Amino acid sequence: xxxxxxxxxxxxxxxxxxxxxxxxxxxxxxxxxxxxxxxxxxxxxxxxxxxxxxxxxxxxxxxxxxxxxxxxxxxxxxxxxxxxxxxxxxxxxxxxxxxxxxxxxxxxxxxxxxxxxxxxxxxxxxxxxxxxx
Amino acid sequence: xxxxxxxxxxxxxxxxxxxxxxxxxxxxxxxxxxxxxxxxxxxxxxxxxxxxxxxxxxxxxxxxxxxxxxxxxxxxxxxxxxxxxxxxxxxxxxxxxxxxxxxxxxxxxxxxxxxxxxxxxxxxxxxxxxxxxxxxxxxxxxxxxxxxxxxxxxxxxxxxxxxxxxxxxxxxxxxxxxxxxxxxxxxxxxxxxxxxxxxxxxxxxxxxxxxxxxxxxxxxxxxxxxxxxxxxxxxxxxxxxxxxxxxxxxxxxxxxxxxxxxxxxxxxxxxxxxxxxxxxxxxxxxxxxxxxxxxxxxxxxxxxxxxxxxxxxxxxxxxxxxxxxxxxxxxxxxxxxxxxxxxxxxxxxxxxxxxxxxxxxxxxxxxxxxxxxxxxxxxxxxxxxxxxxxxxxxxxxxxxxxxxxxxxxxxxxxxxxxxxxxxxxxxxxxxxxxxxxxxxxxxxxxxxxxxxxxxxxxxxxxxxxxxxxxxxxxxxxxxxxxxxxxxxxxxxxxxxxxxxxxxxxxxxxxxxxxxxxxxxxxxxxxxxxxxxxxxxxxxxxxxxxxxxxxxxxxxxxxxxxxxxxxxxxxxxxxxxxxxxxxxxxxxxxxxxxxxxxxxxxxxxxxxxxxxxxxxxxxxxxxxxxxxxxxxxxxxxxxxxxxxxxxxxxxxxxxxxxxxxxxxxxxxxxxxxxxxxxxxxxxxxxxxxxxxxxxxxxxxxxxxxxxxxxxxxxxxxxxxxxxxxxxxxxxxxxxxxxxxxxxxxxxxxxxxxxxxxxxxxxxxxxxxxxxxxxxxxxxxxxxxxxxxxxxxxxxxxxxxxxxxxxx
Numbered sequence: 001x002x003x004x005x006x007x008x009x010x011x012x013x014x015x016x017x018x019x020x021x022x023x024x025x026x027x028x029x030x031x032x033x034x035x036x037x038x039x040x041x042x043x044x045x046x047x048x049x050x051x052x053x054x055x056x057x058x059x060x061x062x063x064x065x066x067x068x069x070x071x072x073x074x075x076x077x078x079x080x081x082x083x084x085x086x087x088x089x090x091x092x093x094x095x096x097x098x099x100x101x102x103x104x105x106x107x108x109x110x111x112x113x114x115x116x117x118x119x120x121x122x123x124x125x126x127x128x129x130x131x132x133x
Numbered sequence: 134x135x136x137x138x139x140x141x142x143x144x145x146x147x148x149x150x151x152x153x154x155x156x157x158x159x160x161x162x163x164x165x166x167x168x169x170x171x172x173x174x175x176x177x178x179x180x181x182x183x184x185x186x187x188x189x190x191x192x193x194x195x196x197x198x199x200x201x202x203x204x205x206x207x208x209x210x211x212x213x214x215x216x217x218x219x220x221x222x223x224x225x226x227x228x229x230x231x232x233x234x235x236x237x238x239x240x241x242x243x244x245x246x247x248x249x250x251x252x253x254x255x256x257x258x259x260x261x262x263x264x265x266x267x268x269x270x271x272x273x274x275x276x277x278x279x280x281x282x283x284x285x286x287x288x289x290x291x292x293x294x295x296x297x298x299x300x301x302x303x304x305x306x307x308x309x310x311x312x313x314x315x316x317x318x319x320x321x322x323x324x325x326x327x328x329x330x331x332x333x334x335x336x337x338x339x340x341x342x343x344x345x346x347x348x349x350x351x352x353x354x355x356x357x358x359x360x361x362x363x364x365x366x367x368x369x370x371x372x373x374x375x376x377x378x379x380x381x382x383x384x385x386x387x388x389x390x391x392x393x394x395x396x397x398x399x400x401x402x403x404x405x406x407x408x409x410x411x412x413x414x415x416x417x418x419x420x421x422x423x424x425x426x427x428x429x430x431x432x433x434x435x436x437x438x439x440x441x442x443x444x445x446x447x448x449x450x451x452x453x454x455x456x457x458x459x460x461x462x463x464x465x466x467x468x469x470x471x472x473x474x475x476x477x478x479x480x481x482x483x484x485x486x487x488x489x490x491x492x493x494x495x496x497x498x499x500x501x502x503x504x505x506x507x508x509x510x511x512x513x514x515x516x517x518x519x520x521x522x523x524x525x526x527x528x529x530x531x532x533x534x535x536x537x538x539x540x541x542x543x544x545x546x547x548x549x550x551x552x553x554x555x556x557x558x559x560x561x562x563x564x565x566x567x568x569x570x571x572x573x574x575x576x577x578x579x580x581x582x583x584x585x586x587x588x589x590x591x592x593x594x595x596x597x598x599x600x601x602x603x604x605x606x607x608x609x610x611x612x613x614x615x616x617x618x619x620x621x622x623x624x625x626x627x628x629x630x631x632x633x634x635x636x637x638x639x640x641x642x643x644x645x646x647x648x649x650x651x652x653x654x655x656x657x658x659x660x661x662x663x664x665x666x667x668x669x670x671x672x673x674x675x676x677x678x679x680x681x682x683x684x685x686x687x688x689x690x691x692x693x694x695x696x697x698x699x700x701x702x703x704x705x706x707x708x709x710x711x712x713x714x715x716x717x718x719x720x721x722x723x724x725x726x727x728x729x730x731x732x733x734x735x736x737x738x739x740x741x742x743x744x745x746x747x748x749x750x751x752x753x754x755x756x757x758x759x760x761x762x763x764x765x766x767x768x769x770x771x772x773x774x775x776x777x778x779x780x781x782x783x784x785x786x787x788x789x790x791x792x793x794x795x796x797x798x799x800x801x802x803x804x805x806x807x808x809x810x811x812x813x814x815x816x817x818x819x820x821x822x823x824x825x826x827x828x829x830x831x832x833x834x835x836x837x838x839x840x841x842x843x844x845x846x847x848x849x850x851x852x853x854x855x856x857x858x859x860x861x862x863x864x865x866x867x868x869x870x871x872x873x874x875x876x877x878x879x880x881x882x883x884x885x886x887x888x889x890x891x892x893x894x895x896x897x898x899x900x901x902x903x904x905x906x907x908x909x910x911x912x913x914x915x916x917x918x919x920x921x922x923x924x925x926x927x928x929x930x931x932x933x934x935x936x937x938x939x
Contacts, residue, residue, distance in 0.1 A: 007474075014490065018494070021494060021497075021498070021527075022497075024527075025498060025501050025502075025527065026501075028523065028526070029501065029502065029505050029508075029509075029519055029523065030509070030513075030517075032519060032520075032522070032523045033505060033509060033517035033518055033519050033520075033523070034517060034518065034520070035515050035516070035517045036506065036515070036516040036517060036518050037515075052517075052518055064753060064755055067662060067829070089660055090368070090369075090660055090749070090751050090829055090831045091751070092367055092368060092369050093297060093366075093367055093368040093369075093731075093732060093733045093734050094297055094367075094731065094733075096731070096732070104520070116660075120374075
């Protein structure tokens with residue numbers, strides 16, 4: 001086969017693969033993602049839909065009830081109504097009142113029920129110029 | 134005092150590095166005096182910033198809380214080791230680290246090229262110095278991030294370093310990542326210099342390859358340490374979460390990997406120039422993006438670094454870098470075009486192109502997933518994020534293919550490989566892959582996860598292929614030089630460090646990916662609630678919670694568990710604990726304050742070549758907390774001295790009342806109270822042991838995960854071997870250093886071909902052709918040297934030399 005033609009075929013194959021990958025990425029990412037909401041946006045949210053809730057754990061609200069953990073979460077800026085949460089399973093070390101978390105789950109009768117193993121507590125570490133702790 | 138001195142030195146460093154940039158540009162036409170001045174200014178900046186770092190570190194060591202940074206990130210009780218590391222746990226300290234490491238890297242790069250690349254260096258200096266000026270300027274002018282900010286009056290104690298960060302790897306992990314990010318500045322700066330001056334041969338690559346490799350190794354090692362920290366310290370048992378900040382460090386590493394491969398193609402064949410320029414710009418931009426992401430709060434991340442003032446500036450810098458470089462590359466497209474084409478798909482350069490495409494695809498996927506919240510906000514109006522399963526779905530197949538190519542690449546020679554030769558070198562690795570597949574199918578259930586199975590088979594191919602390379606190389610060496618096989622192996626590796634160092638990196642990556650594939654696909658994870666004496670069975674192992682333990686000191690309350698694990702005949706004991714830290718820097722919080730601060734897990738880990746048994750404990754401490762509250766109430770009553778005061782605290786009450794009246798007694802009284810509180814806390818701890826409270830254990834059985842760390846270390850060792858300077862073969866005459874570098878590169882290429890031939894990777898005909906081509910090119914270079922300087926009288930031995938180099 002003439003080399004010019006061969007090169008062209010290779011290019012088309014490579015570009016085709018790239019386009020396929022890109023389409024797959026775009027398509028699946030919109031269906032696989034879960035919406036990130038703050039507690040105040042979730043009050044009265046429809047049941048049966050999965051959300052990523054981000055917010056701040058209310059200080060002193062953490063109670064352990066057998067296996068389950070109950071606490072309340074407010075918006076990250078500290079405003080708005082708080083959302084009661086139940087979550088079972090172990091929590092990451094940095095989890096405590098006042099800390100920001102991300103939790104995947106559904107809203108059932110006004111309570112956010114977290115899926116086990118989805119609680120992410122933000123690393124409290126660095127680079128906070130304002131110190132609120 | 135020292136703080137003002139530091140501020141002044143920082144300002145001076147800013148002026149000096151700014152001057153370096155200007156002087157370099159003034160000397161762009163070869164004016165020695167300006168060039169010398171700019172180089173010296175870069176060295177001077179390095180010295181100034183070194184003093185700044187020393188001042189900050191000594192303030193940490195002296196507990197000088199008049200430094201804002203020290204007060205915020207250290208305390209009297211912080212262990213010395215972590216006082217030294219606390220600098221980079223702060224925003225301003227990490228910026229100083231950035232600027233400092235950059236000044237070191239720039240100085241080294243300028244020293245290494247002091248007699249070379251006369252046209253490129255001025256522009257490269259300007260770029261490096263410009264970026265240096267940006268980061269020093271950021272500390273001075275962005276507001277709130279000056280590391281020498283003062284507190285007046287100075288507090289007596291600081292807030293302390295977060296206990297979660299008090300882990301040995303935190304001492305090294307951030308500087309490693311930073312140094313990795315920063316060192317990518319050097320290849321970028323020289324690439325810009327080459328583009329501006331249109332000196333687009335491989336000279337800038339030869340001058341900066343070592344920096345790119347160092348950056349790559351540091352970044353990789355930093356990632357590995359971060360993963361290790363997460364595995365052992367965070368109590369969730371994972372090492373990677375596809376978190377934006379992790380991704381931000383992985384992306385430049387992936388593109389850097391692609392860059393390190395594709396520059397070899399430019400070095401040897403003069404091809405892929407546009408591609409290399411794009412890769413180096415992408416790598417550096419991604420490194421900046423990583424620096425930006427951890428400081429911006431744009432994306433939700435486990436690493437909540439919070440919004441800060443410097444984010445927008447860094448974003449501006451990224452925009453300038455990306456737009457400026459793109460414009461520059463487009464305007465130089467004609468100069469970047471190469472007349473050469475890849476000869477054959479069965480050649481090492483063709484495989485490099487494929488691996489580059491895979492790595493870029495991997496990076497693009499991760500980029501999309503990482504920034505998806507912003508993308509979805511743009512299109513749907515709400516931020517949606519993608520979780521680990523999405524990332525796994527795309528990265529797994531790409532990683533599996535990459536493992537295959539870590540094996541294929543080394544087996545092929547440059548330029549062309551005949552069909553017969555290919556069959557010969559692929560035979561043994563292919564048999565090994567088949568054998569791996571059969572063994573896995575017969576003895577394990579690895580086939581349950583198709584991707585993991587494919588990865589194991591491909592890794593078998595690659596590792597055996599790499600072993601074969603070492604074997605054939607040593608055999609060829611032995612045929613020429615005699616001696617024993619091990620001696621020949623050492624000789625051939627030490628004479629071809631770049632090649633065999635690279636192979637060792639490949640082997641390390643293959644081993645690392647085996648660990649990742651096995652531990653992510655075949656992991657058993659269980660959360661079990663046990664009381665003392667109870668047992669659970671996890672993955673065929675009987676786990677018994679033998680007894681609780683408790684310990685209290687002034688800093689922390691530690692609740693632990695003794696676990697006995699029986700695994701067939703094997704029996705071992707683990708002691709996972711959970712430690713509750715009192716907030717530091719806040720005196721007099723009562724006993725309840727033990728539970729108002731951070732807590733962290735000390736995991737119980739039994740690591741082994743087959744599998745890790747990982748355990749963490751979350752004790753139910755509600756009983757302990759109840760007792761602590763009651764005790765605090767009792768203390769309050771003691772001091773208050775109301776009705777019903779127990780007799781044993783009358784003395785304390787009296788002491789406190791006396792102290793209220795007479796301030797000089799206060800320290801004694803406080804110390805007494807502290808002592809009593811500690812004694813009470815110890816009683817409560819004993820109470821916890823007697824109470825037999827339930828504990829939630831997280832148990833993970835992670836097969837082969839140890840190999841992930843071992844593979845990472847093997848790869849690091851390979852990178853070090855590749856970096857180790859080769860023995861000088863001959864004194865470089867005081868001629869044109871660049872020409873010498875060119876000659877060396879050509880010699881190396883001839884040697885490579887010879888080794889490939891001797892090792893059976895090149896057929897006799899292919900080798901004869903290739904050798905003739907290379908020698909012709911070498912002679913051309915030699916002629917150029919003789920013609921230009923006239924000082925290069927060389928004996929016949931010089932051109933003969935390659936044949937003895939294998």
